[in-house]
Amino acid sequence: MRTGARARIGRGGSWGLVALAVWVCVGGEVRGQDGAKEDGALKAVAGRYQEARRAMLRRRFTLYADELSVLEKRLGAAGRVEDAAAAAAERMRVVRVLEAKPEPKPPAGIPAGPTPDELLEALAATLLPEEVPDDAVAGGGAGGQARTRVLKIEKAEIDRNSLPSGGGGIGRGYWGRVKAAAAWTVSGLVPGEYAVILRFQCGPGGGGTAKVKAGREEFTVEVPEGESWTRRGVLQAGTVKVTGSGLDLKVVAESLAAEKNGSLWDLRAVMLEPVAAAGR
Numbered sequence: 001m002r003t004g005a006r007a008r009i010g011r012g013g014s015w016g017l018v019a020l021a022v023w024v025c026v027g028g029e030v031r032g033q034d035g036a037k038e039d040g041a042l043k044a045v046a047g048r049y050q051e052a053r054r055a056m057l058r059r060r061f062t063l064y065a066d067e068l069s070v071l072e073k074r075l076g077a078a079g080r081v082e083d084a085a086a087a088a089a090e091r092m093r094v095v096r097v098l099e100a101k102p103e104p105k106p107p108a109g110i111p112a113g114p115t116p117d118e119l120l121e122a123l124a125a126t127l128l129p130e131e132v133p134d135d136a137v138a139g140g141g142a143g144g145q146a147r148t149r150v151l152k153i154e155k156a157e158i159d160r161n162s163l164p165s166g167g168g169g170i171g172r173g174y175w176g177r178v179k180a181a182a183a184w185t186v187s188g189l190v191p192g193e194y195a196v197i198l199r200f201q202c203g204p205g206g207g208g209t210a211k212v213k214a215g216r217e218e219f220t221v222e223v224p225e226g227e228s229w230t231r232r233g234v235l236q237a238g239t240v241k242v243t244g245s246g247l248d249l250k251v252v253a254e255s256l257a258a259e260k261n262g263s264l265w266d267l268r269a270v271m272l273e274p275v276a277a278a279g280r
Contacts, residue, residue, distance in 0.1 A: 057120050058098065065094045082187065093154060097123045109205060110176055110263060111229055126154060146190040146274035151249065153267055156182035174206075174263035175253045182267065183250040189242050193275040196237040198251070200265040203229030207257035208264045213250045214240040223265050225257060232268075239275055247272070 068091035075084035100116045114122065158181070196214050198221065207225040211218065219238040226233060240247070249270060256262040 054117055054120060057124055061094050061098055061120075061123065065091050065098070068094070089155070094123065109258075111174060111203075113174070123154075126152070146192050146194075148274065149186060149189070149194075149272040151184045151186065151270040151272070153182060153269060156184050158182050174266050176256070176263045178253055178255060180253040180264070181250060183248070184270070186247045186249060186272065187245060189245050189247055189272070190274075191242055191244065193239055193241050194272040195239050195275055196249070197271040197273055198235045198237060198267065199269045199271060200233050200235070200267045201229055201231060202226035202233055202263075202265040203231075205258045206263050206265055208262070209254040210264060211252045211254050212237040212270075213248075213252070214238075215242070215247050215249075217241075220254070223257075229266065233265075240272075 068087050072084050072087040072091065075087060097116075097119050100119050102116060103113050106112055196212055196219065198210075198212070200223070202223060203226045205225070206229070207223045210221045210223055212221060214237075217238060217240045221235055221237050223235065249272075251267065251270065253264045256264055
């Protein structure tokens, strides 16, 4: 009796352990499935939020472009030609982003350019405060004191055909062709000497030479191959003396280190930094 009882208890215990194991496995699977469903739901919510945010940004920028158009006409009618031109340039910058289309996949070795959504986010970022003042607000200081001017690539005049990858309609991109160029017309400068400084990013396979034309000065810059396309680099091209209040500046790609599928850099901005106070 005792032996049989112990046998029955042993068999019952085994079945109990099996049942417990099955319950744990099934329960764990159910919890895993629930967790996956929750993750999927969160991703769906985040996706809908991003879509709604991008739609909101597009509506706001469309309204912004319309208001700039009205402002441009009013300034033109008032005879304020330079201000009207500035409003027109800003309107075109916004319109180019709003009308940007997805770019074809670039050749092997060249990073893909930003998507229309990424361009929209980048445009929104340009309207937020930055560490360095924007060209529109960093003019001469009080009492005629010279201040650093930042010429962003988004505001440059660019031959869009010269930037095959990453141009995106606003000029940012990887300079993959010789003679690719960006130009700015700067006004409101305080007379004096300014260092011409290039802010860029360059990674493996990048680099080459660029020519910088600032007024009557011309500089050749060696762009070294970088370690990462996300790491910022700075090069000083030279010093230019400004005698009036304006300056024409142009940057041109002269050569690429890699003859095939290479890029000179991803130029982000040109800075005009005062070397000494005006009049010294």
